[in-house]
């Protein structure tokens with residue numbers, strides 16, 4: 051399956067004492083998304099939550115992204131089926147929700163010295179979600195480096211596409227389904243090069259894990275693409291590519 055780059059409506063909830071219009075929401079806008087990035091009160095939790103709730107009803111987002119305290123706010127919103135992308139969510143410090151819904155992805159650095167990586171591991175366990183729901187990325191709490199920004203956008207695209215997460219499907223539906231491993235593993239997959247529009251076939255190395263990210267030059271136009279591969283338990287893959295950008 052090839053995922054097409056989609057323009058998404060994203061509600062971005064910033065962290066405690068973060069500025070509106072920071073690196074992360076700016077990056078999401080630069081990728082062609084419509085982003086609402088409301089100013090959230092740093093001192094009054096209830097006011098911040100109400101602001102986020104109002105913004106959610108105004109925008110009707112495809113995805114909600116919450117960073118740190120904003121991640122806790124995202125968890126405490128009554129957001130129904132809207133998927134969540136949580137960046138090192140500070141759920142132990144703020145709010146009273148200690149689980150997340152299945153269509154959630156969490157990005158966290160193990161080197162985070164503000165919110166421990168273990169908090170996200172704990173969150174996954176409590177929510178009974180697949181361990182791949184938690185993506186280890188970045189080198190600090192900010193997650194503002196090019197790699198983290200890119201993975202954040204990929205997570206938004208993946209969840210915002212409306213496709214159920216492959217591993218979550220498998221986890222929830224595998225009971226009593228003896229045929230589920232009958233399908234042959236894929237040896238290759240394909241993506242559409244953003245620069246030239248050609249469909250590029252790539253070999254799959256399933257030993258590299260279920261969530262892969264690497265850079266390769268398009269064999270047709272030679273532009274560098276960042277390739278994301280998601281492989282399920284049966285070896286079926288989903289590939290998504292975006293052009294590698296120059297970061298100053």
Ligand SMILES: [Zn+2]
Nearest residue numbers: 243246268271
């Ligand atoms: Zn190309």
